[in-house]
Amino acid sequence: MPLFLLPLLPLLGFALLMCLPRLFPGKSGGWLASGLVLLSFLLAVSRYFGLTDTPQSETLWTWLPNMALGEGGVTANLSVGFTWDQLSALMTLIITGVGFLIHVYSISYMSHDAKFTRFFAFLNFFVSMMLILVLADSYPLMFVGWEGVGTASFLLIGFWFSGRGNPADATTFAARDAEGRSNSNAARKAFIMNRIGDLGFMLGMFLLFKAFGTLNIAQLAERVETVQFDRAALELACLFLLVGAVGKSGQLPLTTWLPDAMAGPTPVSALIHAATMVTAGVYLVTRSNFLFDLAPTASLWVAWVGGLTALYGALSALNQYDIKKILAYSTVSQLGYMFMAVGLHAYTAGVFHLLTHAFFKALLFLAAGAVIHAVHEEQDVRQMGGLRRFMPFTHIVSLMGVLAISGIPIWSGFFSKDAILAAAYESNPWLYVIGLGVALLTAFYMGRWYFLVWRGTYRGDTGRGHAHPHEADPLMTAPLGVLAALATLGGFLNVPTFLGGGHAFDTYLSRAVPLEAHEIAASTEWLLTALAVAAGVIGLLWAAAEHRRGTLTDGPLGRTSTNxxxxxxxxxxxxxxxxxxxxxxxxxxxxxxxxxxGSVSRNAAAPGGLFTLWQSGFVRAYAVSMLLGTAGIIGYWALKTIGGGL
Missing domain, CATH: 1.20.5 (Single alpha-helices involved in coiled-coils or other helix-helix interfaces)
Structure with a gap:
């Protein structure tokens, strides 16, 4: 099975749903999109069982052949190709597996939306671009996927650019217009802030090509070992790559777009925050491990950016009121944990937390979506409470997600977060203290989220039709059940030695990325684990005490956290x-x-105005241009041939 089929299948779904939407009435477009992502997942599973210790590469065609770097420089062939190793296989399984569950959930969640088919076209496009990103064998091809997910996020965050009300209802026009403007602004903000990061990625690529004469990742890894290069240039290139990673993964200082991305439909929030776009920065640093291992200054920057972002996200989540924004700032914080790990060269720990986070964060976002549906689009947690009586299944799976992210044994977050804290303890005591404090804050704000939504009495505004919350339908609850099981059991993939395991996940991933040697005594590991668990338990108990006192709606830091x-x-x-x-x-x-x-600017813009007549945005105009151009070329060659014959 060729690797190109993995991104091609959802890309085909995007093309069909965008170009031929009338062929897919009702929910058929959603089922087509879901089926194609499932097929990609099954193909990935079949390829997974053929994994070897040697990466498998497939080249589709040569792109920019025989590029020479300066006089006497090395000649490099840049190809369009994909690579299959333990890291790309894992990322592919996460993207397609969790992505499929989100697609199925969306069939019900978006069933009444007027742009149902278009929504699934965008979802398929998102998945396809993310697969290109993680499968690419070179940085330029990775950048194609990088830009693709940026475009997809813009389309999906601003999907409700005209609001969600009934256009014929004049009473809701002002509210719809305000919501539409807010959604559009959020999409533009994400797009613009990501362009800052993309500039960093491009500058990093330019420096790497100048230093090594290639941008193929495997060739770069070889030349780093054999070619003499300027260490300062490598440090600068890695810092530029960090800027790219910071933009895509919403780290400080380019973090403010990520919470605003909640403007999109809830399945979009789950897809962006759990399985696709925001993990791209972590993946970039991990895939570039052979560069960052030789750039200690850049690596330290990665670790500190992660640690400070983890703290910023946790503090910001303490007193939010939007059910999704609490989770959004939580994502910012958890991504900070991942950056802290990979910056400390604990790549397997960072990627393992990426895996477990995909499970419990997708679960929490989709559970939040079920709640929003149940209370008629209300998102303020102060208007909820006591929903466990109305939605018992969603309540149970939400509790599992809260326990997982809080690091409570036996849930998955306990294993992955503990590994990161252990790596921080070994490498940087200050980052360890920050990480442990963030663990306490995480348990508190997630406990606050849980108690305000599920416990106590219902506080909904009955005058606005919120009096009768209801459980979600099977299309929404089935993915929740699968994700709850993964969030609960996923941590057992990497049980540490001192708990009787064998670091199975670390061993698996070590075939693709370096594995840091553990030099912590078993007694110390027990102590670190006890402290991490204590932080989680204390945080949850703190939230429970605030709930009993009725003060959860005014959390720590108050207005500072809310803002x-x-x-x-x-x-x-x-x-x-x-x-x-x-x-x-x-x-x-x-x-x-x-x-x-104004006249000067208009005169300066006049030549550009001529080109806008050509670049009209109408596909039919482009088709005519292509037809005329082709005819012109054929005519030219025909006349040349006739002239030569004469």
Missing amino acids: ALYLDTVYDNLVSAPSRTIAGALDIADRSTDGLI
Whole structure:
């Protein structure tokens, strides 16, 4: 089975659903999209059993052949190809497996949406681009997938760009318009902030090509060992790659787009936060381990960016009221854990937490979506409470997700988070203290989320039709059940030696990435585990005590946490406000000079306006241009042939 089929199948679904939507009435488009992702998952499973210690590569075609780097430089052939090793196989299984469950859930969740078929086309496109990203055998091809998931996130975050109300209902027009503007702004914000990260990725690629003459990942790994290179240039290249990873994974300082991504439908939140886009930065650093191992300064930056982001996300989540934003800031924090691990060269620990996080975070987001549906699109946790009586199944699986993310034995987060804290203890005591504190805060804000939503009495506004919450249908509960089982049992894939296991996951992944040797005594590991578990238990008990006192709606840090430590305000004052001031001043100056400034700009833009007539955005115009161009080329060669014959 060729590797290109893995991204091709969902890409085919995207093309069919976008170009021929009328062939898929009702829910058939959702089933087609889900079936193609399932088929990719099954193909990935079949390839998984053929894994060897040697990476398997498949080249589709040569791209930019025989590139020479300067005079006498090395010649490099850049190909379009895919690689299959333990890391890409794991990422593929996560993307297609969890992605399939989210697709199935979405069939019910989005069933009444007017753009149902288009939504699934975008989901398929998202999955396809993410598969290209993790399967690529070179950085440029990885960048193609990188940009693809950025485009898909823009389309899905802003999917409800016109709001969700009934367009014919005049009473909801203002609310729909406000919601649509907010959703569009969130999509633009994600797109723009990711472009900053993408610039870093590109600059990193340019430096690597200048230093080593290739951007093929396997060739780079070989040349790092054999070619003399400037260490400072390598450090700078890795720092640029870090900028790319920071943008895609929502780390400080480019983190504010990720909570705003909640503007998209809840399945989008689950897909972005659990199985696809935000894991791309962690994957980039892990795949580039042979570079970061030789760049200690850049690696330290990765670790500290992760540690500080983990703390920022946890503090911001403490006093949020939106049921999804609490989870969004939690994602920011958990990604910080992963960055901290890979920055400390504990790559297997970081990737293992990526795996367990995909399970419990997808579970929590989809459970939140079921709650939002049950209470008629309400998202304020202060308007919930006591929902366990109305939604017993969703309550149980949500509790499993909370226990998993809080690091309570035997749930998966206990094993993966413990491995990261142990790596931090070995390498950097300050990062260990931050990680342990974040574990305490995580358990508190997730306990707060649980108690405000599920315990106590129902606080919903009966006047707004919220009086009768209901359990979700089987299409939504079935994926929740599967994810709950994975969130509960997934940690047993990597039981440490001191608990009677053999680090099976570490052994598996060590065939693709370096494995850090553990030098901690068993007694110390027991102590570290006890401290981590104590942090989780204390955090949950703290939330329970606040629940009994009725003070959970005013969490620690109060308004500072609600406003996410005012980071958005800082950006607005430093960037947005000055830009608006300059624009306003130019507008006043234009009016005072009788439009002189405007006329200059219009004259400067006039040549570009000619090209806009050609780049109209209409596919039929492009088709005519292609037809005329082809006819012109054929005519030219025909005349040349005739002339030569004469």
